[in-house]
Amino acid sequence: MHSFPIRVYYEDTDMAGIVYYANYLRYIERARSDWVRQIGIDQLAMKAQGIVFAVRRIEADYIQPARFDDVLEVVTRLMKITPARMIMGQDVRRGETLVFAAKVTIACIGAGGKPARLPAELRLMPIAEAQ
Template structure:
């Protein structure tokens, strides 16, 4: 299943050259991941209240070409792998059919003490379902 999340490039997203500042792609894919887990039924506020939060452990990113002010982008998120302790997703940012950015993102859950914990079974079921 592919989750799609639209993004419009605002002026504040661009650098002096009028192109999207590199760090903003990380913001775009974060928003898409948050929307994806929310749409799956994962209540991140309830998780936090239970002492568990999502944390990005690793991102491997490839900046292929640029996006510019007023571009309409689409972030596509797909689940690559899920285990007892981690979730790996592929995320692609496109302008039309043109891929402009790709990332492989690994996320884990941590407790309030900052220690990794197993992904809750209900979350694994939501993601695999």
């Protein structure tokens, strides 16, 4: 599991003072990028080799509103790995309160948008870390 802190800024909120729904997607993207960097995958090097990650699918549940100046935590866990994609669970919490939950499928693609193999660092992760 990976934990990534987020503070809600004024610019993240709508006129009602709650986090605008699309910003949760930004939050979980930042957390995924940080997780990938933390496990040693250089996405710029991948891109130079013609391979990139792309979001294939997101299932999102908006559970409770987050508000200006809240301190949130994005928890990312790897749920499943195949040779060309990974499925991740991502929760956004305010303390113990779950405010947003997503199941994200990430595909690895190469030239022309065709499936490519995930980097070995991901494909070879032990099952215990993937749950």
